[in-house]
Amino acid sequence: MNKSKHYLLPDISQPGKIGCRLPELDVPAVELPPRELLRQELALPEVSETELVRYFTSLSRRNYGVDTGFYPLGSCTMKYNPKWHENIARFPGFQEIHPCQPVDTVPGALQLMYELQELLAEITGMNAASLAPMAGAQGELAGLLMVKAYHRSRGENRRRKILVPDSAHGTNPATATMCGFEVNTIPSNGDGNLDLVSLTRLMNEDIAALTLTMPTTLGLFDPQIAEISNIVHEKGGLLIGDGANLNSLLGKVKFGDLGFDCVQLNLHKTFSTPHGGGGPGAGPVCVKSNLADFLPSPVVSKDKREYQFAKPSASIGRLGAAYGNFGVMVKAYAYIRSLGAEGLKEVSENAVLNANYIKEKLKPYYHLPYDRTCLHEVVFSGNKQKAKGVTTLDIAKRILDYGFHPPTIYFPQVVEEAIMIEPTETESKETLDAFIKAMIEIAGEVDKEPELLHNAPHSTPVRRLDEVNAARKPNLRWKMR
Numbered sequence: 001m002n003k004s005k006h007y008l009l010p011d012i013s014q015p016g017k018i019g020c021r022l023p024e025l026d027v028p029a030v031e032l033p034p035r036e037l038l039r040q041e042l043a044l045p046e047v048s049e050t051e052l053v054r055y056f057t058s059l060s061r062r063n064y065g066v067d068t069g070f071y072p073l074g075s076c077t078m079k080y081n082p083k084w085h086e087n088i089a090r091f092p093g094f095q096e097i098h099p100c101q102p103v104d105t106v107p108g109a110l111q112l113m114y115e116l117q118e119l120l121a122e123i124t125g126m127n128a129a130s131l132a133p134m135a136g137a138q139g140e141l142a143g144l145l146m147v148k149a150y151h152r153s154r155g156e157n158r159r160r161k162i163l164v165p166d167s168a169h170g171t172n173p174a175t176a177t178m179c180g181f182e183v184n185t186i187p188s189n190g191d192g193n194l195d196l197v198s199l200t201r202l203m204n205e206d207i208a209a210l211t212l213t214m215p216t217t218l219g220l221f222d223p224q225i226a227e228i229s230n231i232v233h234e235k236g237g238l239l240i241g242d243g244a245n246l247n248s249l250l251g252k253v254k255f256g257d258l259g260f261d262c263v264q265l266n267l268h269k270t271f272s273t274p275h276g277g278g279g280p281g282a283g284p285v286c287v288k289s290n291l292a293d294f295l296p297s298p299v300v301s302k303d304k305r306e307y308q309f310a311k312p313s314a315s316i317g318r319l320g321a322a323y324g325n326f327g328v329m330v331k332a333y334a335y336i337r338s339l340g341a342e343g344l345k346e347v348s349e350n351a352v353l354n355a356n357y358i359k360e361k362l363k364p365y366y367h368l369p370y371d372r373t374c375l376h377e378v379v380f381s382g383n384k385q386k387a388k389g390v391t392t393l394d395i396a397k398r399i400l401d402y403g404f405h406p407p408t409i410y411f412p413q414v415v416e417e418a419i420m421i422e423p424t425e426t427e428s429k430e431t432l433d434a435f436i437k438a439m440i441e442i443a444g445e446v447d448k449e450p451e452l453l454h455n456a457p458h459s460t461p462v463r464r465l466d467e468v469n470a471a472r473k474p475n476l477r478w479k480m481r
């Protein structure tokens, strides 16, 4: 933990101190607005330049990120992304182009987008792709709007329901509802797979599609996928994949080969753009031929050696004003090209190996509800510890004292007291071992010193926050004490 002095503006403010010196006025003076219009309560702190710089620098050091430490937040893929790809996205020819400039002045950008569409279609085993969606959830939205347009084009207007497994990522049912579909939930079976009996019972001519997160939100591969695909397709439904967590399947398994008609990817998880922090993202959709005409626009097409923006014949339309988050596309392209087919395979191998390593090392200490080989993440339950009066929240707060970002907790909801750990492919064995050691020590503290956990964290600048109030009533204004 960073123990450096925290500069607090109200403490260092002194009337008359000044952080910058303005040159003498050499233009006509302008009257200030009348006094009654000036806000009296806007008493700004008065500090020197050095103090101001130290204040902001000390604040920035309180930030925790992948560049400062291990960040095993499940379902988020908080992995390290090569800085070199940031440099490439900043090449002037990429960074300084404008969405409104004539398209024939940016053939390189169009070529990159076209080739990225092709690469993503190849990686997912699909026939066509659109880079238009700007987030994973927006890619899901594009997928379900295509499902709707597809059934409509065939006169099948009665298909108004979407099947969603109970282990799905929360965005899946939310997106289906946004599209005006009714959501029917399919339970998981005791192994954490989809319950085929329920699927067979629920699948009929009213169902537009089944949306399936793969790997599931339990970090598992559902080996019944071929059967699932048959059951859905036999009744005329479509199989829609959520491929946000592709770092477990890259170069190994293709969504197209598994029977999916459409899948969205999160470039800002798998392909060299950091996820989290609210930065720009991209959620391209890749589809089989049956959905290609419905893809969101624009897509880039190629005619001989000319690249053009095009609108597919039955397109669901635009998802944003311009062309999507181009810088994110550049980084994804650079990532795929620099790793190559072999490198992408290694990404998956390491992501899966790391998650299984943690699973095996921690399973004597934390309950593992689905004890089978996992993919990119592993979900434990804190119910053994809960029985001793220590909750998963206490454990997550205590991890902060060991200098790690906590895993995802209480999600997926099908696991009680869930602790969802995603180590990602970019961490070394030493880092994983240090985290495992911390988790084992914490398991020991549950027996010996439960108070330590109830009051954690002990070493952070702020302790337990009122998270609900912080979200509902954010206090974002500086006030003189």
Ligand SMILES: *Cc1c(COP(=O)(O)O)cnc(C)c1O
Pocket: 075, 076, 135, 136, 137, 138, 169, 171, 213, 242, 244, 245, 266, 281, 283
């Ligand atoms: C992260 C994630 C999403 C949502 O992606 P956003 O870009 O945050 O909208 C959807 N599904 C799964 C499985 C995810 O992990």
